[in-house]
Amino acid sequence: MENHDSDVLFERRGPAAWVTFNRPRSRNAMTFAMYDRLAQICDEVEADPDIRVLVLTGAGDKAFVAGTDIGQFQTFTDPHHALEYEEHMDKVLGRLDSVARPTIAAIRGYAVGGGASIALACDMRYCTPDARLGVPIARTLGNCLSMNNYARLVDLIGPARTKELIYLAKMIEADELKALGLANEVVAPEQLGSRVQEVAEQIASHAPLTIQVTKESIRRLQVHRRLPRAEDLVLKAYMSEDFHEGVHAFLEKRKPEWKGR
DSSP states (O other): OBOTTSSEEEEEETTEEEEEEOOGGGTTOBOHHHHHHHHHHHHHHHTOTTOOEEEEEESSSSEEEOOBOGGGGGGOOSHHHHHHHHHHHHHHHHHHHHOSSOEEEEEOSEEETHHHHHHHHSSEEEEOTTOEEEOOTTTTTOOOOOHHHHHHHHHHHHHHHHHHHHHTTOEEEHHHHHHHTSOSEEOOGGGHHHHHHHHHHHHHTSOHHHHHHHHHHHHHHHHSSOOOOOHHHHHHHHTSHHHHHHHHHHHTTSOOOOOOO
């Protein structure tokens, strides 16, 4: 294992590269530096022809990634903070989405907010029965997603389910993840690592250019549409009193008092 002291660990397992988000005490909540490291790893993986598959997972058994570290949102005081954050998230997740290797998310426990977005930007998802995936921002922070993240959700589960997920701040359990096609397979916790490695090795045994071309073709089909600009919508959420109340309430471990302004 490389980078023992890092929040993002990188390990080679045969033809697969395994990335582990390594902040188990914080349920692997992502710092901005961790997002940057993820994008950097995508570049490194693409530069190594011996790496055929990229696997993402979380340390411990409580969470894949429990979102972005909320403490960082306390610095959001100007409009450019919100716009730069969503733009940066789009770049990182877009890099994961476009990396020229098949990607697999191995999910135990919670994949929430930014963690759900990371999992949904992967090509395949394998999870344990205790997996829970959701974007409960209507209950927690009162912010929003980027247009690209909304589009990714609509592509995967459709507009009605996307609205249900966001409006109800719903956490989707493993069986429903499988039924919706968000999880390729539900695996016993003690078998998750070996099962995902088995799948990775099967993929690695197949023609890499066929897989790369297929992935990029599907990505182009999805991004071919022209997404509308959404800066006004991002600012409406992130510059609101409600968002600042949501952040403070989350950090103070109390229920937010929404005012709609």
